[in-house]
Each structure stands twice: as structure tokens, then as C-alpha cells.
Amino acid sequence: MTQSTSAPAAPQREQWSGQIGFIFAAIGSAVGLGNIWRFPGVAFENGGGAFLIPYFVALLTAGIPILLFDYALGHRFRGSAPLAFRRTAGRAGEAVGWFQVMINVFIATFYTVVVAWAASYFVFSFDLKWGDDATGYFVGEYLRVAEAPFTLDFVPAVLIPVVIAWVVVLLIQSTGVAKGIEKANVIFLPLLVVSFLALVIGALTLPGAVEGLNAFFTPDFAALADPQVWIAAYGQIFFSLSVAFGIMLTYSSYRKRRSNLSGPGLVVAFANSSFELLAGVGVFATLGFFAFQQGIPVSEVSGTGVGLAFMTFPAIVAEMPMSQLFGILFFGSIVMAGLTSLISVLEVVFSAVMDKFGLSRKQAVWGVGGVLALVSILLYTTTSGLTALDTIDNWANNIGIVASAVAASVVVMWIYKRGPELAFHVSQVSTFKVGRIWRLLVSVLGPVVIGFMLIQVVIGLVSEGYGGYPAWYTTLFGWGAVAVMLVAAGVFTALPWKRDPGGFTPYPAYPPAPATAAAEKNEGSGR
Template sequence: MPNQPREQWGTRAGFLLAAIGSAIGLGNIWRFPAVAYGNGGGAFLLPYLIALLTAGLPLLIMEYTIGRKYRKSPPAAFRRLARPAEAIGWWQVGISFVIATYYAVILAWAVRFVGFSVGQQWGADPEGFLFGDFLRVAEKPGAMSEYVPGVLWPLIAVWVVVLVILAFGVRRGIEASNKIFIPLLVVFFLILVVRALTLDGAEIGLDAFFSPDWDSLTDGSVWVAAYGQIFFSLSIGFGIMVTYASYLRRRADLTGSALVAGFANSSFELLAGIGVFATLGFMAASTGGEIGDVSGGLGLAFVAFPTIISEMPAGAFFGVLFFGSLVIAGLSSLISIVQVVVSAVQDRTGMSRPVAVFGVGGAVAVVSIVLFPTDTGLYFLDSSDHFINQYGIAVAALASVVLVAWMVRKLPMLQRDADATSAVMLGHWWKICLGVITPLGLGWMLVDALRQEFDENYEGYSTGFLLSTGWSVVIGTLLIGILISLIPWKQADKDAQLDQDALNEGKS
């Protein structure tokens, strides 16, 4: 089948909204506030900003440049850099496949909690409601024994929406939906934050969030947390930005786009921190207590916030805004994650977009629907998410940086390509960051994570369970990526010629 003409974004604003929509996800709302609070409060913003400037933005610019230059999904784009590097691209596709399967489930929960907020159906015990009445979680990990209809049906609805949007294509589907999603998300969240700031006790929460612990800056784990937050929140390291940039026009401003997307993402994280802690301050004032340890993730969103919503005036309105924001932020991110898989298969097989979306995207949906809306789905989700985030994304990002900066030494070529169309020129800092600081930051983060991993089993799960649902997922995506990269494809001869052209261009 002949190659389809490459789709393009309709406008630069459309691309930026899609990139920002991909970066702003569930983690911005429930992960950043807890990470910042637990790592020095206001003082954390310094290592966070340094991590953004020395690792996040440089890596984002590198992925934009690779995507636009080669106008392909990650496997084909990395193949142009070096034939064996195609495995890194398929590895990233595998990571996106895994993340999409469970990310959609959390969206399904948020959809249900929009409705639960109206009547505050979680009652006086939101934790018992979440894990018992709603998710029906089994007492311990093991074989699934029942499906949970209250999760299954909204999950199917989420997948229908995602696949329909993707089927419309890059411009009429992804770009058009993000032109609705992102302004709506900003409006929702601004109203939510303003409401939170007017609550009694909001200043208690803000004081807890922003009070700096300057001594924490001498703690290496705080810097590891800052780099980790940047890598996980910018959608870098698992192929999304390479894929999105492949639909850019040749003269698109890469550096300026990366700066806008990067700082927009960080600004939203800061806004989320203000909203979350103003709300937690209200709860502390209502109960006469203090803001103690704040855990992020599911506990913050689906236990702590329902508890607070039940106590505040007009809580139903606040709950609809909060969980509605989670749904919108999650949808824009999920669409970008599935697009990585769809684009990679399209590039390799020449499939039409509808066939790729409903065939390959449908396969992701089927895995999601089979595994996760069950009484043991939460355990699978927790383990898979922990390992794929800690080791899959980080190691894949490290491998891509080492390949480009150290092995094929294409940073000077990529810098020339970016500078040719960008308003902000990349200086020596960009090559120093990618050649030294980013690899060291990622490496340090991985060593620290592994040290903690071997000290004690994650969440006290059995070694067998972690091996079967965590480590096997991470290692499996890598092995599958390598195996797929070894399969001969119909367009191998054409790709080989393109590889040679790229090599000659790099030497010139």
C-alpha cells in the first residue's frame, strides 16, 4: 500500500494546544502538589526550575527536532538516526501502549465521580466507598473473580470518545478537540482555584505549600524528585512529542514552541498546587487540625477531596469542577498516548488512519477493558504504573539521549535544524545539558529509585506479584521493541535509502 501523505497541524496554536494538552494530565493535578510539599515546599521550586531548564526543555526541544526533521513516528525517526536505534522507538511505543491501558481506567473513575459529586454519594466514608462500594477491590492481589460494572461502562465510553477523535485525524480530530479541551480546562480550573482561595483557612494551606525549607536543598533526594517530576510531567521519553512534532510544517518554530509548552505545563502545575493546598487548608481549619503528610495520586483525588467536598459550602459545584478537570486533562493526554501507537503502525504498514485507529487503538482498548475494571484491577494498575513510570519512561529517555548525544553524535546537526527556523537560538548550553546534565540527572534518578526498590518491596506486595505485573511489563516492552525492530518490512529498501540520505546529511 503506498504511503499516505503526512498529515499536518492546521496552525501553530493547534499544535501548541495539543502539546500542552498532552503534558497537562492527571499527574499535574495530584502529583506535583504532594511532591513539592514533601520536598521543601517553596524551596522545591528552585530545583524544579533548574530541572526544567537543564533537562526538561532541552529534551523537549530534541524530541521536537527529531520528529519534525524526519516526519515520522518514533521507530521510523530513530531508525533514520541509526538503524539499531529503531528498537528505542518501538520500546517507547510499547510503553505508550501499556500506559494507555490503565490511564483510561482512572478517567473512567473520574467520570463517575463527576456524578457522585452531585449527591455526594461517598457518604461519611469516602475511602470505604472508593475501595469497597465502587471499585470492589479484592483483599489482596490475585486472580480476578468479578468485573465491576460501575467501572466497565464508563471505561467503554472513554474509549469510544478517544477512538472517534483519533479517527478524525490530526487536524480535524486531535487539534480540534484540544481547541475545546484546553480552554475549557483552564476555565474550570481557574474557577476552582478562585473558589478554593475564598474558603476559610485557605491561607493555612498556602502557607504550608509555599513555606520554604531551605535545608532541603542539600538533600540529594529532593533534586532527584525535581528531575523526576519534570520528566514525568512533560510527556517526554515515550514518543509523544516526537510523534506530535512529525506533523509540523517545515518552517515551524521549534525552540519557541518548546518554551511555551514547557512553561505552560509548569504554570498549570503551580496553579494546581495553589488550588489543592488552599482546599486542604480549609479542611485543616474546619477540623481544627493541621496539614500533615500529603500523599498524591488516587488517595488525594478520590479520598481526600471527596472528604473536603462534603464539608464545604456548595461542595457539589466544587466537586463537578474538580473531577471534570481531571476528565478533560486526562482525555487530552490519553489521546496523545494512543496516537503514538497508531502513528507507529501507520508508518510501518501504510494502513489508512481509520483502520489503524480502530484496529490498533481498538486492541489497546480491549486490553484495558479486559484487565482493569475488575476486583483486582487496582493492584495491576498500581504495580504497572509504578514500574513503567520509574523505569520504563526514564530508561527509554536516557537511552535516546545517550544515542543522540554520545553514540551517533547528532546534536550539532539537530541544533542547526532547530536554529534554522526558531526565534530563540540554541547555544552551547543545549548541547551541554543533553550531553552531560540530562544523562546524569536521569542516571541519578534511576539509581536512587533502584536503591529504594531493593530496600523493600513496593507497597508491601509479594515479590512474585511485582515480578509478574511490574518488572515483566518493563522488560517485556523492551524485548518486544527489539523483536519488532528486527522484523523485515515491505518498505525496508526505501527506509534504507532514507537512512543513507540522513547519514550523508549528517556528515555534510
Template sequence: MVEAKPAVEREQWSGQLGFLLAAIGSAIGLGNIWRFPGVAYENGGGAFLIPYLVALLTAGIPILLLDYSLGHRYRGSAPAVFRRLGRRFEALGWFQVAIAFIIATYYAVVLVWALRYVGFSVTEAWGDDPGTFFAEEFLQYAGPTVTADVVGGIFWTLLGLWVVTLWVMARGVRKGIERVNKLMLPLLIVLFAILVVRALFLPGAIDGLNAFFTPNWAALADPGVWIAAYSQIFFSLSIAFGIMLTYASYLRRRSNLVPVSYVAAFANSSFEILAGIGVFATLGFMAAQQGIEIGEIEGLTGVSLSFVTFPQIISLMPGGPIFGVLFFLSLTFAGFTSLVSILEVITAAFQEKFNLTRLQAVLCIGGLCALISLGLYSTTSSLAMLDTADNYANNVGIVASAITMCLVVAYGVRKLPELQAHLNAISTAHVGTWWRVLVGVVVPIALIVMLVTTLTDLVTHPYEDYPWAFVNGVGWGVIGGAVVAAFVFAAIRWRQPVDEFIPDRLVGNTARPPSTGGVR
């Protein structure tokens, strides 16, 4: 019997700098700009930075290192890596792929909204009532129901975005994903820095910063504040659903993983704090103009902040159209680098499982993702469907994936010592027993508490007071579909060898680590 050979050689980043920029580009997404500032304000203001830092050190960085070590040591997509840990664990890899697929279908449409609002900012097309414009004129929102009524302006822009996205994916890791991040990430930082500086000189900006940073120490006694901190760190870093695992698999054998993980994690958190400064300086201006307190402003997070509150601010401020163009371009750049990272999880998995070329995987699986995205999220029911799918995919799907991953690696296959040795053998900075304790004990406990809290709320109260039939159909449908897909794809025979893979021989802590000057 002739053994199947890989369709192509495994791709690689041009160097650690390319990988680092891609990892930061994936982590810095829409949530950094529209979620963190509001979450911090609602959970103790300046005091929130304490549980936030604790969560970063005890959960964010440890899981990031786990993702990196798994991908780099076992050199594959999520299904291939978990298959190599044990055949019965392959389904976990496919569950991560399924969650990434679901997120990609709706994440793209938010980029379309941002792109359209770049143009709307020039003429302030939303008029005197941005909320009504966004819901009724732009989205033609039909409420929490499922319709087939397509919104033309969104459909055609979304189609164009998918064409560009799939073209980037087809270009490959180095010529596509890496080049996009090398272009868009610096542009994002420059554009957003300009926004922050402009916001700091607006009347009322200091009041906004005081509202953001003034600590409410009593909030630290509330378990919900700590859950919010772990939740923010967890979702912000793009961990536990295949992205960082897949990205690390494209690194060269000798890669300085531990310091890179610290840089990526702190770069992401620094951008979040920068976003908080910019957003709340701007909200302070809005409150001053309207003669109200910042706490009275509606829409401090998420879609409402970006597409309702900020257009109001743009209409109030001098030079508002320029501010609007920069803001929505920043959202677009942040979102696009995250979108390609999500799609890479899917593309890599199907390339390896079915022995496809990158172009075949992008056209077949990426094309299917685009079709579903166009069919579901260019319709008049897109807002409620997106909101519900996002809540269940993140707060249930990804959290459950992370818990399972930690338990499988720590207790199912007992690979934490091996992965620790791998990280230490190739890195200039070493991780100690503390890392195994955090991954094997602290993180699972914290995430189980978070998941139980979420599930209790979801089964007792319909999400956002949407009808139960809609919530169950979309929300639990997303989770159920991901579980079914995971086991179905895990049962399909691999079209190329996967079990014969043998990791590099560990050389222990005596190995000469790579020079930090070798980053290219």
C-alpha cells in the first residue's frame, strides 16, 4: 500500500518578528476597543486593573504558553496536535475548528459595518439619531427572528470583503497573513495613537479619565468582578480555540517562545489600556457637551458604543468626520488581522486532514464560510443572530474548550512536564513548576466557575430577553452543531500520515537557547 504524502511542505513564518506581529494582530481585535473600556468602568474602574493583572498572569499567559508549546512541539493544526496526544482527543481539535468557523461567519460582517461607517463619517450620514439610523436604516433590523430578507448594501460589501480575505488566505502564511499584519498592525497603532492624542485635548477629557481610572475598591470583594477580569483576559488574547496553537506550528524549530509570549500578552494589554484612555476621554467630552454624568451615557460597550455612541460624539466634536474615519478604520484594521487568524485555524485543519493544497482548502472551506456568512449575516435578522451566536460561542464554547484542553494535557496524557521542558529547551527565559500548577489547577478552577456562572444565567434567563425559541435555536444550535461536527470530522480517516509523527528529542535545560538577537 502506497503511503499518502503531504500535498505541500509545511509553511513557516519568515522569522520570529513575523510570528510576533501576527500573534499581536490576532489578539488585538474589536474587543480591545469596544469591550475592555466598558468592562473596566463597570467593574471597579481603576481597581479593575488589579484583578485584570492577576488574570493576565495566572490565566492569560499560562494558556498562551500552553497553546504555543502544543503547536510548536507537535507541529500541526489543532486536530493534528490533539490526535498526536491521543486518538480519542482529536475531537477536541475539531471542536476548536468548529468554533473558529462559527466566529468567522459573523466576525466578517462587523468589519463590513465598520467599513461602511468610514464613508458615513465623512457626511455624518446618521443625522441626529444614530441609533435609529443604525438599526432601522442601515441594518433594517427585523428583531430576534430568522429572515431571508437581504440588505443589499451589507451583502455586496460583505461579498467584497470575503473576496479580499480569501485572496489573502490563499497567498499563504508568509506572503499573505504575515504581510497583512506587517502592514495593518503599525497602521492601527499609528491611527489609534492619533485618536487618543486628539481625544485627550477635548473639553471634558479629564473627567472621562477620572471616571475610567478612579478606583472603587469595594468592587474587589465582588466575585463577579474577578470573573469579568478572567473573561476579558481570556477572550482578548485569542487563546484556547486553535489560533495561537496553529500560528506556533509555523515557527522554526529553534524559536524563543517564552519571551515572545510575554511580549504578545503585554502588548495586547497595553493596547487595551490605551483604548480605555481614548474611549473614556472621548466619552468625557460627550458628557460635558450634554451636561450629564458619564454613567448616564447609554451604550458603553460593544456594538452600541461603536455604532451609536461614537457617531453621536463625532457629530458633536470639531473635525468630527476626520475623527470618525480614523476610528472606523482602526476598527477595520483590528478586526481584519483577527479574522485572518481565525480562518487560518480552519484552513490548516482541512489542509492536513484531507491532504489539500492551501488554495483548495481556502476555496472549499473558506468559500463555504463566506457563503454561510453572506446567507445569515447580510439579512435583516443579522444583529440578534450575531449577538446570540457570539455570546454562546465565546462564553460557552471557548471556555469549555479551554477547560477540556487543560484537563486533557495535565491529566489525560500528563504532558505538562514534557511541554515545560520543551519551552525551557528553546527559550532564553524559562518557566518553572508554577506554570504547571496554573495550567493544571488554577486555570481549570477559575474557568469552571466562570462557565457554571454563565450556564446558570443562560438556563434561567433568555439572553438579552430574546424569545426562548430564538435563543435556544441559535445559541444552543451553535454549540450543538460544533459538538456534532467535532465528532463527525474526527471519525473521518486522515488522507495523510498523522500518527507516525515523532516530536524532536528533548535536550533539557542544558540546551543552548536561541539568541534574542536572532529575531528577524
């Protein structure tokens, strides 16, 4: 391809300082709120210890292969999701890339709010402000949740920390990839591991902790015959690794051209799973203590999501010895896990608009980020904010990300048949080679399993609704959010590029020159 004369050449792309910086950032993205509050509950509800079997099968057959797919796209085609997909699969690919960007737009608006909640509860932990009624305090005094599904009554106690959270994360983003994003992860990730490890060690010393661990790890092998358990395992791996919605693709685009992909991919995947297991131990040891205190089965206090973090866990903390310390460690961990993941979500958005419209980083961060902050405030800092968050979170994750994964595989691997080239790229720059098995997993097994998940979710939402919310509300804020993603993807794809997206030569060259290919074949055969 030749450089277009109608558009200026793109500036040199930002880069990580090295492989360690990239690994820290990628792990920081993968290790997020879902590791702490989603995995333990999903495992408990789907066979306990037996769930680890489909979990690790999903990791090996979908998680790592799709992670390397994202790495290969970003690293080979050196761009944000829309740019990398455009260079891979033309305008159809670019539309997929923009759809991924829009998923991150919606996630960023509510993820910042959860980080702000956690920061507030970190402060509340010093005097256990929620008192004896943690649930009542969260939905009543703190969020002031209204019965109406939509209001414009703002809650100052939520509004102020949300504004602070946006300012902090945008300041980090504005300083760049190496100076801002990388340094933030290098600081926050070790602090997260140390604080959460201290929390787990403390939880294991509590009375009833063993019963909690028994509930978590006791295998129910009969559950393995249930297809829904396997779907849950693939879903957990899929969501927790930050794959298929542009994050790992964008992060890998900041790596130097001669960079190992497969080795760091394994490190990130297994570090993420290790933290999930650690979270499971910590959470269920704590739930076991609470069940012991209340004289009830562990199953009656287990849970996932916002309820576990902001209602169940504060109630447990109030009963613990050294209550303030446990609260500080737990909510401090959520703040750090949420912040590192939020940074990666926003980087997908900022990188895309910088590539498409030629904006500087500061223009993208403060201009686009300012708009997202305003939307976040209007939607989620009112008395109906929790309802909006719950609804948009469900549709963005369970419909948006899953649909994005299927679309990316179909467009790149089936329609444009770029699988051999991507496998070649990973093999050329990595410590181990990938080939037909990897292509089979990404192009066949992944889309089939994920597509089945998508169909099941859609059928359930259409037939049963969601959360007991009115149909008009889920149509407007749930399906409406997905519709906005699709329309915006089409509009942004139709807009002209500031710089020519095609004026680019991938490295290493594909197909390789005959002499090079022969040399590689001889080397691979041992001659």
C-alpha cells in the first residue's frame, strides 16, 4: 500500500516503556470489579469446586485464544479498535471497531460511578458510617433510591465523589501511555494485590471461614452435565479478561513492533485467574464468618455484584474484629481494581477519536472525557441512578460485548479470512507459534459458544424482562443503549478520516518472501 497524498501521515504512535509496563497495564485492566464480586458468586452457583473444570477449559479454549486474537490485531495493524479493524477488514471491520468503542463509552459512564461509590465507602469504613443496617444505608441514606425508575433528583453525596473520580482518571489519561497509564498501573496493581492479600489472610483467621471455603470449593460434579454451567464458565472468562471490546487490542497497539505477544498473554491470563481464585477464597471465608455469626447456611448470605459489595459485605464488616481495617482494605481494593480497569476502558475511546479525527491526547481526554463525565453525572447521580446503572450494565456486557465478539470473528476470520495472517504474526513475534488449532478455536468454537450465549440471553430478556423493571424502561435504557451503539458505529464509520488509514505497511511482511519461508521451515524441522 502507498501513502495517500490527500491526507497527512499519522504521527508516531505512543509506546509502553517496555514489556513489564505492558504486562502491568494489561493485568490491571483484566483484574477489575468482576474478579472480586462476580467470580465467587458465579462459581458457587455453578457447581462450586467442580466449576473450576469448565472454567479452566474455557480459559484454554476461548480466553487465551481470543486474547491473542486481540493482541495480534492491535499489534500488527498499529491502531485503536476502529483503525486496526479498518486495516484488517475494511469498512465492515471499522464498524465493528466503533461498536466496541461505543460499548466502552457506556461502560465508562457507569464504571466511574462504582469507583466513586467504593471511594465513599473507603472513607465510611473509618467510622463504619453504615451502622447496623448496611442495606438500608446504601439504598436509603446514601443513594436515596426512588421508587420511580427515572428521576432528575440529584444526590450530592454521590455527585461530588463522581466528579472527583472523573477528574482523577482524566488527569491520569491526559499524561499519556507511559507517563500516565503505565505508571498508574505500576503503583495501583501491587497495592491492590498487597491489600487484598492482607484482607484474605485476615478473613481466613475468622471463625466460620472454613465453612465458607467448604461451600465455595465443595464440588457438585452433577452440575457439569448442565450446559448453563459451561456457558457461565465461558462468560466469566470472557468478561474478566477484557477481551472482544477493544481494550487488549488498543493496549497491544502501543507495544514496539518487535515484541513478544504469547508469553505476556499467558502471564496476563493466568494472573487474572489467580486473582479470581484469591478473591473467591477471601469473599467466601468472609461469608462463612457472617453465616457463623448469624447461625444460617452460607448459601443464604452469598451473592454477586453491587449487592455483595455495598450491602452484604458492609454488614459483615460491622460484625468483624478490627472492622475498620477490613472495610478499608476491601473498599480500597475495589477502588484500585476499578480504577485500573476504568483507565483501560477510557483508553479505547480516546485512542479511537485520536486516530479518526487527528485530535491530540489532551483534546481527546478533556473534550470527549468531559462529555462522558457529564453524561455519567446526569444518568447515575440521581435517585434513579442505581436502576439505570443496573440496566445499562446488563445490556452493555451481556448483549454488547458478546455480540461484538461474534461480529469480530465473523468479519475478520470468515469474511476477510485474515486468520492465517494473524497466526503468522503471533508466531513470528512470540515465544511459541500458533496455527490451525488456534484459528479453529477463534473462528469456530468461540463464535459457536458465544453465539449460543447471546441467543440464550436475548431470549431470556425478551420473554422474562429484566430486574422487574417496566418494559418501557428496559426498552429505552437497555435495548436503546444497544441501538445507540449500532447507530453510532455506522455514523462514525461514515465520517472521513483525518489521516489516511490505508497508508500503512504491516510488519513482518505477509506472505513472507520465498527464501524467508524456506528458512523458517528448515528451522522448524530442525535442519
